[in-house]
């Protein structure tokens with residue numbers, strides 16, 4: 742089956758299994774980091790306490806991706822070994838690493854935590870982006886209003902522009918509040934988001950219908 746411009750509410754291993762092999766052009770995703778995160782108000786992230794329900798998603802993500810394409814995945818730095826093993830076992834090659842620098846510390850432990858990070862993974866031998874981005878990028882805080890670990894659309898947009906083309910299908914199998922899908926839709930790409938929790942699916946769908954209205958108005962104005 743092929744899906745396009747949808748937020749599917751469900752578990753990603755099961756959902757990706759229903760998607761035709763080689764039908765996704767790019768994956769940009771932000772999985773639970775495996776750190777049992779709890780914010781100041783007590784909100785948690787589903788499966789963040791057990792990566793056994795997270796890491797198997799990458800095997801199906803690999804299958805659903807086109808040959809010679811990219812997957813960009815955030816990860817928890819203190820679980821890097823587990824993420825790298827899962828990605829390599831799935832068949833991915835590690836081809837880049839991205840760091841977003843924060844001008845504030847999200848936490849203080851042994852050091853002050855001032856960055857987020859993601860790996861750039863390849864299925865096969867994709868061609869290099871025409872406009873490669875720097876591997877150190879500025880971070881934009883969201884305030885995490887809709888989701889406890891919400892990423893800013895501005896942080897994801899450069900990835901979409903550099904690693905995909907207009908009209909291609911960008912998938913986020915850990916979609917949360919839908920930030921990747923919003924970035925993809927605003928860049929003229931098709932999107933597919935998969936998310937376990939109903940409340941985030943509802944929020945993501947609302948955001949995406951706002952983007953679709955905005956894009957339709959923009960197109961009408963350009964045509965006039």
Ligand SMILES: C[S@@+](CC[C@H](N)C(=O)[O-])C[C@H]1O[C@@H](n2cnc3c(N)ncnc32)[C@H](O)[C@@H]1O
Nearest residue numbers: 752753771787788888891892915917918920937
């Ligand atoms: C780190 S959050 C993503 C936040 C997102 N980047 C945003 O900007 O809102 C990870 C999301 O993955 C979802 N999730 C966890 N395990 C999942 C699974 N096996 N299948 C689908 N979604 C899953 C969680 O409910 C959570 O919303």
